[in-house]
Amino acid sequence: xxxxxxxxxxxxxxxxxxxxxxxxxxxxxxxxxxxxxxxxxxxxxxxxxxxxxxxxxxxxxxxxxxxxxxxxxxxxxxxxxxxxxxxxxxxxxxxxxxxxxxxxxxxxxxxxxxxxxxxxxxxxxxxxxxxxxxxxxxxxxxxxxxxxxxxxxxxxxxxxxxxxxxxxxxxx
Numbered sequence: 001x002x003x004x005x006x007x008x009x010x011x012x013x014x015x016x017x018x019x020x021x022x023x024x025x026x027x028x029x030x031x032x033x034x035x036x037x038x039x040x041x042x043x044x045x046x047x048x049x050x051x052x053x054x055x056x057x058x059x060x061x062x063x064x065x066x067x068x069x070x071x072x073x074x075x076x077x078x079x080x081x082x083x084x085x086x087x088x089x090x091x092x093x094x095x096x097x098x099x100x101x102x103x104x105x106x107x108x109x110x111x112x113x114x115x116x117x118x119x120x121x122x123x124x125x126x127x128x129x130x131x132x133x134x135x136x137x138x139x140x141x142x143x144x145x146x147x148x149x150x151x152x153x154x155x156x157x158x159x160x161x162x163x164x165x166x167x168x169x170x171x172x
Contacts, residue, residue, distance in 0.1 A: 060093040072097040113151075122156035125149070129160050 015021070049057075063086065066075045072086055075097060079086075090096055121142070128138040138160075139149050153160050 060089055063089050064093055064095045067095045067097045070098060071100050118152050121152050122158055125158055
């Protein structure tokens with residue numbers, strides 16, 4: 001039937017049996033706490049620089065000024081600092097020293113072996129072989145590399161014996 005009539009009948013029966021109606025408190029709206037990202041957060045105050053950091057900063061400024069016109073070797077002579085210290089300062093300071101002048105020859109200035117010099121070297125190698133020196137002793141006496149030694153003996157057909165069990169002559 002009608003729900004409100006049924007409710008009123010149930011309420012009357014409850015009160016007649018000795019019950020009492022208690023009104024409870026309802027929901028109270030509580031606003032949410034403010035978020036941290038909404039609040040203005042003050043950055044921490046910077047600590048004063050230590051004396052060590054001040055000295056390092058002054059050193060970096062000085063080395064940066066040297067790096068504009070000097071190579072690392074020249075700066076090393078001027079300051080007395082080691083190469084590693086200068087390298088680490090350059091990395092930390094974000095600068096680089098002037099490049100070293102090229103000490104090696106460019107490809108245009110390469111010196112190739114002259115046939116006359118190689119022929120004289122082949123004669124010396126033959127004399128050392130006849131004197132009984134092994135390959136290592138001959139290379140040491142002549143002051144040449146293994147590559148040059150092998151190139152000359154292959155070029156001029158010098159038969160220089162190897163120690164038994166050793167590998168091939170190497171690169172030519």
